[in-house]
Amino acid sequence: MARCRAKLSIGRHFRREMRGLQVPRNVYIAVTGTDLLRLNDGSFVVLEDNLRVPSGVSYMLTSRRVMKRIFPQLYGAYGVRPIDHYTQLLLSTLRSLAPEGRPEPTIVLLTPGVYNSAYFEHTYLARQMGIELVEGRDLVTHDNFVYMRTTAGLKRIDVIYRRVDDDFIDPLAFRSDSILGAAGLFNAYRAGNVTLANAFGTGLADDKALYAYVPAIIRYYLGEEPILNNVETFLLTDPVQRQHVLANLDKLVVKAVGESGGYGMLIGPHSSAEQREDFRRKIEENPRNYIAQPTLDFSRAPCLMGGPASASIEPRHVDLRPYILFGDKVQIVPGGLTRVALRKGSLVVNSSQGGGSKDTWVLND
Amino acid sequence: MLSRVADSLYWMSRYLERAEHTVRLLDVNMSLMLDRSGTTVEKRWNRVLAALGHTPESAWTGDHYQLVQTLTFDADNEASIRASIVMARDNARQVRDELSTEQWQQLNRLYHQVTEPAGYDGEVHLEEFLPAVIDGLHLFQGITDTTMSHGEGWQFIQTGRSLERAFATVKLLDIYSSDLLESNEDENDGYNYLEWIGLLRCCTAFEAYCRVYTADLSHDRILEFLLLNPEFPHSVRYSIDALSGALKAMQQANGRQQADGLTRLAGRLQATLNFVEIGEILEQDPARYLHDVLHQCQQIHGQIYRYYIQYSVQTALAT
Numbered sequence: 001m002a003r004c005r006a007k008l009s010i011g012r013h014f015r016r017e018m019r020g021l022q023v024p025r026n027v028y029i030a031v032t033g034t035d036l037l038r039l040n041d042g043s044f045v046v047l048e049d050n051l052r053v054p055s056g057v058s059y060m061l062t063s064r065r066v067m068k069r070i071f072p073q074l075y076g077a078y079g080v081r082p083i084d085h086y087t088q089l090l091l092s093t094l095r096s097l098a099p100e101g102r103p104e105p106t107i108v109l110l111t112p113g114v115y116n117s118a119y120f121e122h123t124y125l126a127r128q129m130g131i132e133l134v135e136g137r138d139l140v141t142h143d144n145f146v147y148m149r150t151t152a153g154l155k156r157i158d159v160i161y162r163r164v165d166d167d168f169i170d171p172l173a174f175r176s177d178s179i180l181g182a183a184g185l186f187n188a189y190r191a192g193n194v195t196l197a198n199a200f201g202t203g204l205a206d207d208k209a210l211y212a213y214v215p216a217i218i219r220y221y222l223g224e225e226p227i228l229n230n231v232e233t234f235l236l237t238d239p240v241q242r243q244h245v246l247a248n249l250d251k252l253v254v255k256a257v258g259e260s261g262g263y264g265m266l267i268g269p270h271s272s273a274e275q276r277e278d279f280r281r282k283i284e285e286n287p288r289n290y291i292a293q294p295t296l297d298f299s300r301a302p303c304l305m306g307g308p309a310s311a312s313i314e315p316r317h318v319d320l321r322p323y324i325l326f327g328d329k330v331q332i333v334p335g336g337l338t339r340v341a342l343r344k345g346s347l348v349v350n351s352s353q354g355g356g357s358k359d360t361w362v363l364n365d
Numbered sequence: 366m367l368s369r370v371a372d373s374l375y376w377m378s379r380y381l382e383r384a385e386h387t388v389r390l391l392d393v394n395m396s397l398m399l400d401r402s403g404t405t406v407e408k409r410w411n412r413v414l415a416a417l418g419h420t421p422e423s424a425w426t427g428d429h430y431q432l433v434q435t436l437t438f439d440a441d442n443e444a445s446i447r448a449s450i451v452m453a454r455d456n457a458r459q460v461r462d463e464l465s466t467e468q469w470q471q472l473n474r475l476y477h478q479v480t481e482p483a484g485y486d487g488e489v490h491l492e493e494f495l496p497a498v499i500d501g502l503h504l505f506q507g508i509t510d511t512t513m514s515h516g517e518g519w520q521f522i523q524t525g526r527s528l529e530r531a532f533a534t535v536k537l538l539d540i541y542s543s544d545l546l547e548s549n550e551d552e553n554d555g556y557n558y559l560e561w562i563g564l565l566r567c568c569t570a571f572e573a574y575c576r577v578y579t580a581d582l583s584h585d586r587i588l589e590f591l592l593l594n595p596e597f598p599h600s601v602r603y604s605i606d607a608l609s610g611a612l613k614a615m616q617q618a619n620g621r622q623q624a625d626g627l628t629r630l631a632g633r634l635q636a637t638l639n640f641v642e643i644g645e646i647l648e649q650d651p652a653r654y655l656h657d658v659l660h661q662c663q664q665i666h667g668q669i670y671r672y673y674i675q676y677s678v679q680t681a682l683a684t
Contacts, residue, residue, distance in 0.1 A: 114458055114459055115463075123461055123462045126462065127462045132367060133462060134371065135368065138367050138368070138369050140678050142678065142682055148367060149367065149368040149369070149674075149676075150366055150367055150368060150619075151366050151367075151368055151371050151517065151615075151619050151673040151674070152366075152619040152620060153676075153681045154678070154681045154682065246410075335413065
């Protein structure tokens with residue numbers, strides 16, 4: 001585990017400020033969106049854990065609504081289990097995390113604002129939960145309490161479902177040039193007067209170099225075998241593994257550890273010699289910053305492609321992101337976001353890379 | 366309601382009212398240009414510019430058609446119709462979840478109407494375009510009234526609209542009064558008659574005026590009608606009555622706050638408009654009276670901010 005600790009403390013998302021802090025109800029991660037792949041043999045593996053600020057749940061809910069409107073009979077005939085109560089579960093999860101002695105907590109959703117690409121989701125969730133959608137400029141902290149400015153005066157906030165990254169959330173504690181957060185928020189959090197979901201520093205677990213250790217962490221801390229396996233991962237800090245990766249760049253996928261959204265990736269089989277040379281140089285310069293995985297042949301689903309004139313049904317690669325909630329207990333709705341790589345043959349499903357999404361049905365047996 | 370949300374609704378409403386006023390001013394004056402009158406082109410358009418808050422020398426180039434184009438479509442000109450509607454939409458976008466879908470769709474339609482104004486033949490016909498924009502703005506108001514809850518947010522919309530309307534009407538009265546009264550002694554002059562009609566039509570008031578006073582136009586009566594009429598929705602008194610009502614409803618809706626200073630200011634302005642006689646205003650100095658009303662409107666705007674939007678955190682914590 002010592003090697004793992006060394007990894008942690010140099011990760012980009014490591015928050016020294018969180019050391020020794022007891023988080024409310026001991027829950028660091030209220031919302032998880034784990035990315036799963038299905039392999040050739042039908043088994044599922046975990047591709048990414050997404051413990052920081054997982055997004056996309058509004059697409060799961062909206063796709064379902066669209067599906068029910070377009071194919072009511074088809075949908076009705078299959079006995080699909082409902083997912084519409086997700087927002088209610090999310091609300092009760094957030095409520096259960098309120099600081100002690102606040103039986104009627106005020107819960108808000110903190111958004112970076114209209115220019116954020118997930119703003120649609122933020123407004124959607126806030127509206128569906130009936131909570132205020134606040135921006136950093138609406139918040140005021142005083143004496144380690146957080147308030148929002150309303151027309152009826154300041155109102156104390158107990159729980160913040162934050163969709164703003166750690167870096168930007170408090171200019172006093174983290175990046176001082178941020179205008180998206182509220183000054184003093186972190187101290188109020190330390191004082192236990194406000195709960196943040198998810199906690200600060202959880203982005204560390206999204207560091208792809210840490211990902212390789214997750215099975216070991218499960219065995220060490222829980223004394224259990226992982227139920228879902230991880231994708232085999234090569235650590236480039238290890239000279240033997242690095243040698244193997246550099247010799248097989250054309251067969252492997254290389255990812256930058258601190259990136260997300262499908263950026264900073266090399267997909268070996270689809271890459272040019274020039275790109276591989278570029279990554280070889282980067283890896284040799286900073287091996288800690290990269291990991292490599294085998295190029296997986298994961299499942300495909302039929303998709304309706306092209307416009308009305310040239311419509312055809314073609315296979316596209318998909319992954320699955322179910323959303324897991326953890327407040328007083330673990331809850332999950334029977335469904336998830338199926339992300340689709342819309343370009344033919346592409347293995348990148350991220351929406352920021354032009355990916356699409358599909359409704360996902362869990363059937364009642 | 367979040368202060369930021371109230372602020373956005375208030376300004377959305379003010380910008381839309383401003384756009385409507387500007388459209389009407391341009392439309393009316395364009396059509397007045399068709400008749401030959403004693404008023405020179407330059408004088409007329411400088412008056413329009415003054416009513417829209419420009420310093421006259423800055424914008425007048427000698428070409429009125431060019432000027433109307435600028436005041437309608439120039440995105441860089443803050444007073445243009447396009448800029449007002451874009452700003453209204455920007456404000457609405459910040460608080461998208463407070464508005465009904467119907468409101469948002471209509472506002473978007475307006476936005477596309479002014480940002481892509483060319484018709485099917487690729488040309489912009491101002492004489493059709495301007496009335497169409499007014500229709501769009503009226504439609505938005507109707508949709509707002511029938512699809513949005515008449516709660517605190519709606520009251521902020523009413524407040525913004527009433528205040529902006531009062532501002533615009535007072536300003537217009539001020540400029541027309543000084544302009545027309547000093548220039549021409551003979552009130553029955555046909556040219557001047559046309560100008561007074563222009564003023565009334567800028568406030569959609571010509572027909573309503575005739576119903577009260579017949580088509581007998583005189584400065585005193587026009588001033589009385591546009592300033593003190595209790596029933597006509599563009600009169601200053603009506604706007605301030607509506608403003609005062611909205612402020613009261615707002616205070617009731619949010620309960621806790623004692624916006625005493627604001628209630629007093631609005632009540633005082635309402636009272637001076639309710640109980641003054643036009644004779645008194647004319648005997649003293651009409652221009653000063655109008656300036657005084659403008660000043661009080663500005664104070665009310667300031668107090669709305671002080672109580673609901675930009676209040677000091679220290680005071681709020683103390684209560």
